[in-house]
Amino acid sequence: MFYKEYPPHPALARHVACVWAARAPGGGPAHRVLPDNCVDMLWQDDGQAGFAVGMMSSAILVASARPLWTLAVRFKPGMAGLFLALPMQEITDQRADIDLLWERGEAERLTDALWTGDAPVRARLALIERALLRRLRDGGDDGASTGLAQRAIAALEGSGGEVRVAVLAAQLGVSRQHLAAQFRQHVGLSPKLFARICRFRKATAAIKAAPAPDWAQLALACGYFDQSHLIHDFQEFCGSAPERFHFSNPTVA
Incomplete structure (x- = not known):
């Protein structure tokens, strides 16, 4: 399978992690895509409309019956909503066709x-x-509305997910409930799940x-209380124990 990432246009770099292309040969085994705390928009040469894939809380298997090209953009956490114009929790663990999110004529062109x-x-x-730049220009970059979520994202990513949500909310000067509501709207997950x-x-x-x-040491180094918590997250997020993951070859989006 061919897969390559490219840096985005400089004017999109604040919002977009990368643009990417892939070609699946078709007929082969399904590949596993793991949760990555990002939202992607994809277009494939199968005659169907493009679609957005919301934040994922578990792994998905992707297979194609025939050779298939995919062109896509991967947004940085909390940034997709500026281009999709909907609360991000509405598409968590789902896909939504672009022609339902954008003006149909624009999507078809x-x-x-x-x-x-x-x-x-x-x-x-x-x-x-270019289509994303037009939407950013026409809709405006409302940094004020996403500011709280972005500060929370920076703290969670900077700590490797180890900062506690209650501590984070106190540092940001808001209640846990307000932080969770803003995070779900702009990111699509709860802060706790994002941290996990x-x-x-x-x-x-x-x-x-x-x-x-050394599984016990690795668990502690990655912020887990103990090895059993590491095993629990692997079972939930990729459907296998860490030992099985170690000997497999999953695709991490």
């Missing part, structure tokens, strides 16, 4: 342009970036880098 002709992949991705996925992703990276990990 972009889809047609992406799959017409033989332009190189990076040029096609630039069409997506931060720890999980830290653990998956550590496992890939360690040929023979």
Whole structure:
């Protein structure tokens, strides 16, 4: 399977983690995509409308019966709502067609342009970036509305998911309830679940880098209270124990 990420247009860098392209050969085994605390928008050469994939709370399996090209944008946490114009919890663990989120004519024109002709992949991705820049310009970058969520995201990611939500709310000068409501609206998950996925992703990276990990030490290094909590999160987020994950080859989006 071909997969490549590209840095976004500089004017989108505050909002977009990357744009990416992939080509699945078709007919092969399904690959596993793990929760990554991001929202993606994808367009595929299957004649269907593009779609957004909301924040994920567990792994999904992706398979294609025939060769399939995908062009996509991956938003930074808390930024997709500026382009989709809906509360992000509405699409958590779901997909939503772009022509239902954007004006239908705009969505159809972009889809047609992406799959017409033989332009190189990076040029096609630039069409997506231009569409996002138009929406950012027309809708405005309402940093004030997302400011609290962004400060919380920075603290959670900076601590590797180890800061407690009650402590974080106190540091931000808001109640836990207000923080949770803002976080769900702009991010799509609760702060606690976001933090757990931060720890999980830290653990998956550590496992890939360690040929023979000491599981108890790895759990502590990644912010888990003990090994059993590490095992619980692996079962919930990827459907396997850490030891099985260590010997598999999952795709982490």
